[in-house]
Amino acid sequence: MSPQSAFCATAVDALVVAPGQVTGPARRLQEVITNELDYTRTSISFTFLDDVEPPLQCQPSDCQPTATGIYAGVTISQVEIIIDPDTFNAPAAKLRVVYDEVDRAGANLGQCRYGNFPYGAHSATVNQPWSGVGASTITLDGSLQAKIDLATFLPLTFKMGGIYHLCYSDDGSFDPGHTDIVPQRIEVYGIYDTRTECAEDETCLTKRPYKCFLRRQAYNNMEDAYDGTTSCVIDYSYDGAGFRGLPGGGRGSWTGEFATNYDSNGMVTTEILRSCGSSGLGDFPAAFLCNADGQCGDLATRNPYIVPDPVHAYKRMNVPPGRPDLQGPTFKAYAVAACYCPDFQRCDSFSPDYVQQVGLLYFFATKVCPNGFEAVACALDFTGAAPQHRFALKVECPSTACTFAATSRVKVVMQEANNNLPAWDPSSGCGAAVHGINALGVQVLPSDDNPDVATMNGGMRQDYKIWNFKNSSSGLIFDTKTSGFQFRITVGLDKTLAALASQHLGSQRAPVPVLFARPGSRALGRGMTTPDLFTTVGFEKSKIGANDTELGYAIKRTRLIGLLVGSLGCIGILALVGVWSQFEIHLERRSLHRELRKEEHHAASKLAQVGMELWSEYRDDIHESHEAQMLMKLLNVTYQSFEARVKATVDETSKDLGLNKEKAAKLADTLLHLVADQQQMGLKHTKRLVDHLVEAGKRAVPLEKHTEKEVLQEMQQEEKMIEEEGEPEYALPGDNETGDPLKGMLEGFFWVFNDYEREFSGKPRSMLHPGNAAYDALKSLGDKMNDLTEAQIAEELDKIDLGAVGAGLGSGRVLPAKDIVEELLMIGNIPHKELRGLEEAWKSGQQDSVQIFGRLAAMHEQHKIPSGWLQRGIDEDEREEIAEEEQAEKLEGEAAKA
Numbered sequence: 001m002s003p004q005s006a007f008c009a010t011a012v013d014a015l016v017v018a019p020g021q022v023t024g025p026a027r028r029l030q031e032v033i034t035n036e037l038d039y040t041r042t043s044i045s046f047t048f049l050d051d052v053e054p055p056l057q058c059q060p061s062d063c064q065p066t067a068t069g070i071y072a073g074v075t076i077s078q079v080e081i082i083i084d085p086d087t088f089n090a091p092a093a094k095l096r097v098v099y100d101e102v103d104r105a106g107a108n109l110g111q112c113r114y115g116n117f118p119y120g121a122h123s124a125t126v127n128q129p130w131s132g133v134g135a136s137t138i139t140l141d142g143s144l145q146a147k148i149d150l151a152t153f154l155p156l157t158f159k160m161g162g163i164y165h166l167c168y169s170d171d172g173s174f175d176p177g178h179t180d181i182v183p184q185r186i187e188v189y190g191i192y193d194t195r196t197e198c199a200e201d202e203t204c205l206t207k208r209p210y211k212c213f214l215r216r217q218a219y220n221n222m223e224d225a226y227d228g229t230t231s232c233v234i235d236y237s238y239d240g241a242g243f244r245g246l247p248g249g250g251r252g253s254w255t256g257e258f259a260t261n262y263d264s265n266g267m268v269t270t271e272i273l274r275s276c277g278s279s280g281l282g283d284f285p286a287a288f289l290c291n292a293d294g295q296c297g298d299l300a301t302r303n304p305y306i307v308p309d310p311v312h313a314y315k316r317m318n319v320p321p322g323r324p325d326l327q328g329p330t331f332k333a334y335a336v337a338a339c340y341c342p343d344f345q346r347c348d349s350f351s352p353d354y355v356q357q358v359g360l361l362y363f364f365a366t367k368v369c370p371n372g373f374e375a376v377a378c379a380l381d382f383t384g385a386a387p388q389h390r391f392a393l394k395v396e397c398p399s400t401a402c403t404f405a406a407t408s409r410v411k412v413v414m415q416e417a418n419n420n421l422p423a424w425d426p427s428s429g430c431g432a433a434v435h436g437i438n439a440l441g442v443q444v445l446p447s448d449d450n451p452d453v454a455t456m457n458g459g460m461r462q463d464y465k466i467w468n469f470k471n472s473s474s475g476l477i478f479d480t481k482t483s484g485f486q487f488r489i490t491v492g493l494d495k496t497l498a499a500l501a502s503q504h505l506g507s508q509r510a511p512v513p514v515l516f517a518r519p520g521s522r523a524l525g526r527g528m529t530t531p532d533l534f535t536t537v538g539f540e541k542s543k544i545g546a547n548d549t550e551l552g553y554a555i556k557r558t559r560l561i562g563l564l565v566g567s568l569g570c571i572g573i574l575a576l577v578g579v580w581s582q583f584e585i586h587l588e589r590r591s592l593h594r595e596l597r598k599e600e601h602h603a604a605s606k607l608a609q610v611g612m613e614l615w616s617e618y619r620d621d622i623h624e625s626h627e628a629q630m631l632m633k634l635l636n637v638t639y640q641s642f643e644a645r646v647k648a649t650v651d652e653t654s655k656d657l658g659l660n661k662e663k664a665a666k667l668a669d670t671l672l673h674l675v676a677d678q679q680q681m682g683l684k685h686t687k688r689l690v691d692h693l694v695e696a697g698k699r700a701v702p703l704e705k706h707t708e709k710e711v712l713q714e715m716q717q718e719e720k721m722i723e724e725e726g727e728p729e730y731a732l733p734g735d736n737e738t739g740d741p742l743k744g745m746l747e748g749f750f751w752v753f754n755d756y757e758r759e760f761s762g763k764p765r766s767m768l769h770p771g772n773a774a775y776d777a778l779k780s781l782g783d784k785m786n787d788l789t790e791a792q793i794a795e796e797l798d799k800i801d802l803g804a805v806g807a808g809l810g811s812g813r814v815l816p817a818k819d820i821v822e823e824l825l826m827i828g829n830i831p832h833k834e835l836r837g838l839e840e841a842w843k844s845g846q847q848d849s850v851q852i853f854g855r856l857a858a859m860h861e862q863h864k865i866p867s868g869w870l871q872r873g874i875d876e877d878e879r880e881e882i883a884e885e886e887q888a889e890k891l892e893g894e895a896a897k898a
Helices: 104-111 533-537 557-657 661-725 743-760 763-767 773-783 790-799 817-825 832-844 849-861 867-897
Strands: 043-048 056-058 066-071 075-082 094-099 135-140 143-149 162-169 179-181 185-193 209-214 233-235 241-244 251-254 259-262 268-272 316-318 334-341 356-370 391-396 409-414 464-467 488-490 494-501 511-517 521-523 540-544 550-554
Touching (some): 043 066, 743 849, 790 817, 832 849
Antiparallel strands (some): 094 162, 135 143, 185 241, 356 391, 391 464, 494 511
């Protein structure tokens, strides 16, 4: 017999066949078994997660030569190989995924092993454990299933398109003689990057960063037009990359905005990503980009489907431009994931169909800010800078796109087509462009009056990089000097491009947002001088006086009138300057008023945060008081049952041992007295603690309500102030940014709301109402919760058949059992559509945190939303504060050591 191992076409020396079968050319011998195995009986079965696609069944005569209908990004929840009526007998067998180039001979040369990057699919292509040492299996007669145990399948997700094989090893080693290939080829539709160096590097495709930019109130291209040449291109046209599927059959899109939190030093603390293919409510593409159909519509008319570019053989996708109306809170940095639909369900619905992640889109926002201390907040950003006015550049970074290091650089170069290309394009000219030279070749940022950009970095922070000088005599300024003393006025428009380069962009420099400047000018003329002022203003030398005997100056009537008119004109100009100075004072007062409103607004947000934290503490006091009372009752009940058990046990033991019944009873009483005395000693101290907790709980009940009312009143007053201001954006700079005290609380609230919608919308919402068995059981449990501990509530909740109404708790909820009961009983009253609208309004910047939180507080007072949701938001906010404090202490410790 040959020592070579085989598995029907794939199984190894752990296969058994039914006796008496006829041999033939399609049969192969095994190393340690005596029967033959029919090669042609191998079939495979794939079941897809959530049944997004019908199960794929490949019988021996089917799927030849390739199994199709599989898409990158779609999770295969169950993988099964069948050789029925033959039998598997390989308890240590494992499966791996390899490329189509691997055949049986190659498999037995070790091409299926982990670490063989040219042939095996690793972490950039499939998920663990398929990408590692292999997926373990369970054998059930003629079925081999990828499982951890009998109940738990090992899901398989292809992150890239391509043609693959399943590789089988009977002992899990994938060594020669123990390895073979499942006969069916597997074709996966989607984009791929099969370069060997990218086998375990997800930044080659799935997490490949594309660094783009946005512009304030303009399309993000040099033409300022929807169809202008974009610098934001998803590229898979290079060697080793491409796509599987019908030419032009796929589509591209993007996810919602990532949510990123930073500490006080600007370091990223948490990053909430958005997933491609998510079917949750509100998982629409972020609205800061235009539609892919030539317009910038609202969510109701969105068409965010990108058709791959046929000019590049459908291997590039041009991302639509940024909206031309971004300003104020909407003009900021954004991070989203790039998604691809490989003709999955015809690509006609965004979230469920766009399943493959093919990169990360990082949109930077560069702002022109006042030079000096105002640059950090940059509350008033501009679209350009006038000559003789020093300015600062602030580049806002999306998510984790900027590193926590002082290595970034910036330079201002002329705007031309090559300077607008992405860094990976070989024609990109930003890296070699000369700082400070405009399109006319004029040095508009001369070195004698500007900082050396080659040595100046943008700071350590990850949320923004800033080039600023607090000294008003230093900083970026456009040149307005020529030889001699001349006044200049601005004529025309000369565009320049601010380019940011950081250490992870390589030798090429990625373009960031466009900066406009107006350095072009012309000379008005030199000031005139004369030895005789009278001659200058129109007098002439002549003889005057009696008999014209005296020498003097005379002026004609017309010239005198002209001089008077000129004098009056000068006076008018002086009056106009005086009025303008008063107007400037008015503007200064207006600016001061805006700053005061900003401080008041921040204080109101902070007060609401502190108030809700106090409300949370009172709520905890009430809960602990209730638990303490239940503990005392439980201790008393426990002792009574213990007393009965001791007496019964002593009585039974005395009979078995033939002891005197009366003496045994006396012994039992003595033991019980000792136990009772010990219990009393313990309860004496326990009762004092319990009484304290109960008293605190009693005080907390009215204080909880009082605190909630105060917070609500404060929010209502602030909302009224915003409405009276008429222009709320002036009073609300930076609300949805790092310094917003309510941001963490709102993120936690909407997180648990979205989790609730995923768990209980649809069928549970339609069925859970009075008269339904599950609802009535919940109502009964809710009525008696005050007499139960948290553990007892959870135990009673588990007894209710919530699965019958589609509200099974198998996936788990993050809330305590009492809060889950509350939210389920309120399922018909929760204004979920209004909450969804509030979330969208907050995330898009249409309403700020104070307005949103004020509405939530009013809903809670009206018993429209559960208390547990607000508690969850507060808990999330407190966790973020703890993490920030720990990070700050760590940095202080490291600084002290240094």
